[in-house]
Amino acid sequence: MDTQDELAYISVENSCSSAKIALQGAHIFDFTLKGKGSVLFLSQTSAFKEGKAIRGGVPICWPWFGANESDSSLPNHGFARTSLWKHQSTQMLNDRETKVTLTLHSSPETLVLWPYLFHLTLDIYVGAVLRLELTSQNLDTKPFTFTSALHTYLAIDNIYETHVEGLDETYYFDKTQNTFTLQEGHIDFSKEVDRIYQNVNNDILVKDNKVHHTVQTEGTNTIVIWNPGEVIASSMADLHDHTQMLCIESANVLDDSVTLAKGESHTLRHTIITEFRDVSISL
Numbered sequence: 001m002d003t004q005d006e007l008a009y010i011s012v013e014n015s016c017s018s019a020k021i022a023l024q025g026a027h028i029f030d031f032t033l034k035g036k037g038s039v040l041f042l043s044q045t046s047a048f049k050e051g052k053a054i055r056g057g058v059p060i061c062w063p064w065f066g067a068n069e070s071d072s073s074l075p076n077h078g079f080a081r082t083s084l085w086k087h088q089s090t091q092m093l094n095d096r097e098t099k100v101t102l103t104l105h106s107s108p109e110t111l112v113l114w115p116y117l118f119h120l121t122l123d124i125y126v127g128a129v130l131r132l133e134l135t136s137q138n139l140d141t142k143p144f145t146f147t148s149a150l151h152t153y154l155a156i157d158n159i160y161e162t163h164v165e166g167l168d169e170t171y172y173f174d175k176t177q178n179t180f181t182l183q184e185g186h187i188d189f190s191k192e193v194d195r196i197y198q199n200v201n202n203d204i205l206v207k208d209n210k211v212h213h214t215v216q217t218e219g220t221n222t223i224v225i226w227n228p229g230e231v232i233a234s235s236m237a238d239l240h241d242h243t244q245m246l247c248i249e250s251a252n253v254l255d256d257s258v259t260l261a262k263g264e265s266h267t268l269r270h271t272i273i274t275e276f277r278d279v280s281i282s283l
């Protein structure tokens with residue numbers, strides 16, 4: 001086990017790729033395709049501190065996404081991303097793919113924040129592509145409802161030359177305006193974008209001059225797209241450059257919130273397929 005500042009992390013490597021996963025948050029903060037480049041953005045000014053989420057990689061938002069609806073003093077995006085998870089196993093599936101499993105169980109600390117017994121499992125498949133599977137299980141005697149997101153920060157070359165395909169004719173909730181709007185054509189990023197797209201049934205394509213990412217989702221039809229834009233980014237001490245990141249998040253929110261009865265479980269799957277168009281992109 002290695003550490004970066006206050007956080008312990010696991011390193012894995014195979015013939016295709018390598019990854020670093022912090023135990024705090026089960027947070028993958030590096031996924032690199034060998035000889036090609038970094039798939040995930042990691043802010044150079046991110047904190048690696050206990051109780052503070054890493055700015056980059058894939059934070060896990062759970063059991064609520066965004067602000068808590070009944071108590072805004074509770075942490076944004078829930079507690080999973082700042083809780084200490086347990087490393088269960090690392091398995092070499094073959095020389096090209098490694099599976100890492102981490103779990104989080106309800107505890108006296110989580111019960112103060114959210115009064116239910118639960119079990120979370122995150123399976124991370126590190127290979128030619130990156131796949132995350134988050135399974136939520138209700139261990140309580142009463143049902144619970146949660147919202148969540150696999151809040152992926154994709155590495156891109158330049159947000160102003162990036163566009164997103166696959167959401168034409170899809171309605172989204174615009175968090176910057178509190179309105180529902182119909183997407184027409186591709187999404188461009190000249191300023192802050194913070195949107196929740198619903199009824200999404202196809203892959204999302206992120207394209208810029210140097211990299212193409214394809215995001216595939218199972219377990220929800222809702223995708224969140226976020227880039228803070230220049231004005232908000234300049235006020236964020238832990239974000240060194242908003243032009244090199246784009247968050248594409250598979251999310252169980254709004255109509256895709258999940259209610260689980262006693263013993264039931266739900267799995268959210270998120271796969272990122274990346275093609276570098278210029279191998280000189282920095283490693």
Ligand SMILES: O=P(O)(O)OC[C@H]1O[C@H](O)[C@H](O)[C@@H](O)[C@@H]1O
Nearest residue numbers: 053076077175194224225226247
């Ligand atoms: O700063 P954080 O708590 O990590 O949240 C970062 C962002 O996450 C999501 O993408 C939300 O839609 C945004 O509204 C939020 O600003």
